[in-house]
Amino acid sequence: QRHTQGMEKMEDLQQKADTLAIKLQTEQEQAAALKQQLHDALVEVESLAESRKHERARAQQAEAEQARMANERQAMAMERAELQIELLALKEQKAERRGLNPTVNTTVSPAKINPLAPLPQRRST
16 A cells, blocks of 8 residues: 555656646746847837938937028028129119119110210200
């Protein structure tokens, strides 16, 4: 009877050991799966961080380009204003050479301004 009890006890212990081995195997598989999920998540986080870094760089580049273009537009506007001022000055000089008042837009010939020019004759009928 002792022999049978000992055998039963051994079988019982073997069954418990098998059960524990199965549990251990399952937990190891779960741990491996979790480890893989963690690895995948880390790879994704690194990828997102790299992507955001490139996004920020592109955004900064776009801002710099916009600022450069705005400066260029401002410089062109200033150059245009300077050219308009030069053009106005040239028009005034030309009008003064013709003997015209630059503020009055008339077409008076120099002969009509010249005091030595003969006066136009009036015809009386």
